Amino acid sequence: MNSRIPVVAATSLGVCALALGGAGTALAAEDDDQAMVSVLHAVPGLTVDVYANGDELIPDFKPGTLTEPQPLPAGSYDLKVFEAGADPKGDPALEKTVEVPAGANATVVAHLDAEGNPRLDAYVNDTSKVAAGKARLTVRHVAAAPAVDVRAGGQPVFKDLVNPKEDTAEVNAGTVSADVVLAGTDDVAIGPADLNLQEGTSTIVYAWGSAQDKNLALKVQTLTGMHSAPSGVNAGAAAGVDGGDGWTAYAGGAGLLALAGALAARRAVTRSRV
Template sequence: MNTRSVGAALTASTAVVLAVTAAAPAFAQPQAAGEQATVTVLHAVPGLTVDVYAGDKELLPDFTPGTLTDPMKLDAGSYDIKIFKDGDGPKGTPAIEKTVDVPAGANATLVAHLTADGKPALDAFVNDTSKIPAGKARLTVRHVAAAPGVDVRANGAAVFKDLQNPKEAKGEVAAGTVSADVVLAGTDTVAIGPATLDLAEGTNTVVYAWGSATDKNLALKTQAISGMHSAPSGVPAGETGQAAAHNQSMTLGALSLGAVLALGASAVLLRRRNDAS
């Protein structure tokens, strides 16, 4: 799918699903001061660069595919967001315009990606931050590519089978370095990889398979979420067992791509102000 067709599909799909919000402030006051969420966003739509606005103010220009933002601590509250194809704002018609709520206490990654048949989509995934046994690591794989079902292999052995877009699978494995690849489900046909993954003890390593099989741009993106050690840290693990897969996805609700992008952009602006002072 080329850039023009992806952009047109995104505009059409969001116009149907999202209600336009008029006469709302660019940023509403947080609903509960001190209550925050931790949010990361991944732009996984190949060939589509976007500009993000709050009201008529540009916050995040040229947000490019393959970009994963740093985790952000965000105040809970409501935000009025406009997202344009690169160069179309602020006077053009936004692809997305909506007032959204960001709930307190969430730890999530929001992903703009392609469905299995190549249509732009938004999905939010809850990041598992529960404690991990000593000597172990958590591996999470998310299928967000325009591709059929896949098997995910570690050191040549399938640990997650027949993973479908936009599902995830996760399990606890021995900490260490593994060689991972993605193959078409039930075959040895490699679609992505191999790639070396450092599965650190007490860390949830999230691997995203993204891109388009048709356009031959499939790729992996990794996200590391740390701080889940169980005491005592560093106890050697026993034999590596089969990772227990658990498929789940969370539909887009209070979190939205626009909210996270705009809030992340405000952090960028703050850093720019600090650099200038």
């Protein structure tokens, strides 16, 4: 991998102002004063340290790591991102104050684009109800790889998916064997892997890594609490990146930094009680 990637990717993790406000109204979290944010680190070969309000909050954030969802109090945070191990008293790759608005359930993904350049995208996670006996399956292409088809039980479920797009479907609950093949072929790029699609859950599968470096992998995120009564119906589709195919665009930005800010706020409250 190009030696410039660590600095470029570290900067990309914080270079944009947090832009959740536009999505917050339509996709509000259950608590109007908070958002829920998870972060997936999907840039191979890069480790970073994240600081908020002077505190080290996510040290040695390694590729393939998915954070637990964190409540994000609205507020203002001074964020700094350093290459892992860098002196925090020195100049950060970026220093920025961000305003964190309320609303939205999202996963921010630091990953490679199709050409292998680091980028940051944010995806809104659909937490609407699914029909009884069903589960929601979403696949997000965040790998340095060409278009792919995603198969379940050997049959294509999602076709011609390109980076950084996503696709979703409501499927029967149960365990399925899934793999990722090059679009229009039977050439397996990732898998197979067994997915336990439990009733009332949303399973999000990320295809990440680099085809050229032969480190393609899957990361699975599961959201719960979407059960419906037997007469229930699906309440709607998820919002995703870049629009198209009915998706609502979700503005990318400092998602990792927002998570750091949430942890900083928690730490401040804890200290005030000591």
